[in-house]
Amino acid sequence: MQNGISSAVIRRMPRYYRYLEELLDNGVDRISSGDLSKSMHITASQIRQDLNNFGGFGQQGYGYNVKYLHDEIGKILGLDQRHNIIVIGVGNLGQAISNYVNFDPLGFHMVGLFDVNPALKGKEIRDIPIRMIDELPEFLENHQVDIAALTLPKEKAKEAADLVLSFGVKAIWNFALVDLDVPDDVVVENVHLSDSLMRLSYDISRKNPKEDS
């Protein structure tokens, strides 16, 4: 029931999870905030503050047990629960996401693919058939869908969002270049690739300024 934890903290959690996983893979079984600090380039203070938003996972004089902390962060992030995902818009990006196998071990599973393009009908990606978008309502009524990934042009993204929301989907992973207005109980996570590219471009000009006055 922990509420109101700042999004700055949340943004760092998956990164902790990743580092801890690597430590696990390397057979490290304990780590101090000081050592983690060095490898992550974050202050030890921030690490301890971040973790203590969720509970005291460490032990004075010892540090943190890697496996335990890893699993606890996993639970915080909801990775102990299964999440079923449908992908709406099976263009290049939609296909890439559907094919991406690394999501499965984290509990995210593709269960349905939808498009408007009849040429795709019946094709399969990792054994999942591509369905036409008009089959979506029936599908949503008969399957548990936790997340809808929107990988379609922005003009169509809004209606797709409205459609899935009207069938009770509560989470949208939005790759379309629109900001979706959704009710309070729905969550949206945006992945705007061109925004990312523009920030990179900004940093490039800043580091290698041409002749800006």
Place this chain on the structure above:
Amino acid sequence: MQNGISSAVIRRMPRYYRYLEELLDNGVDRISSGDLSKSMHITASQIRQDLNNFGGFGQQGYGYNVKYLHDEIGKILGLDQRHNIIVIGVGNLGQAISNYVNFDPLGFHMVGLFDVNPALKGKEIRDIPIRMIDELPEFLENHQVDIAALTLPKEKAKEAADLVLSFGVKAIWNFALVDLDVPDDVVVENVHLSDSLMRLSYDISRKNPKEDS
């Protein structure tokens, strides 16, 4: 030579750009911070503060000229300059990015595709042939490359990064799940899709808590 502008501000700039573009498309030619505030759900104060980091683009009593502001933000983000991109790792994600046409109008152009998989050799995406990675050094010597997009497994991402850096590439668009350590004059923009999905998952649990205590 504007330096030290906070990354919180930079993170918002592409979004302003997008909203202004939409206003332009709709034939709107002036906008006040108050009106923009309403549609973007940001305070008017923040909008004015953000913009004034770069200069006074508005006019008292009038607001901002949409076309002018749009173009100025474009310049700030470096969109007035051409950026040549190579994609290393032409798997599903690499193909998706290579096919994404929306980057071109922003000045980002794919100029080379590289992979290790011989089966891909000679295939083309949008008229760009896929080359083998051992052709990369020669390519870098003969072509202007501004950005290297790394869309390959994390084990290979580090060596790919080292390789392009040794040939003078100064910007990396990193989709691999590693944090790259790079020299000071190199910029890295990370797109970690699974991090994004984990944040979404966190928000889902927060809004619809199961039986957490």
Place this chain on the structure above:
DNA sequence: TAGATTGTTAATCGATTAACAATC
């Protein structure tokens, strides 16, 4: 001129860092 809205300074709020007592 009167009204509107910016640019900018000052006030508030929140996030990061530092310090240290608690404790394993």
Place this chain on the structure above:
DNA sequence: TAGATTGTTAATCGATTAACAATC
């Protein structure tokens, strides 16, 4: 026990919001 390192409070720093004089 002595040493190490956490959890947590206090201090600092930075970002957001509010207010208002400047000015178109």
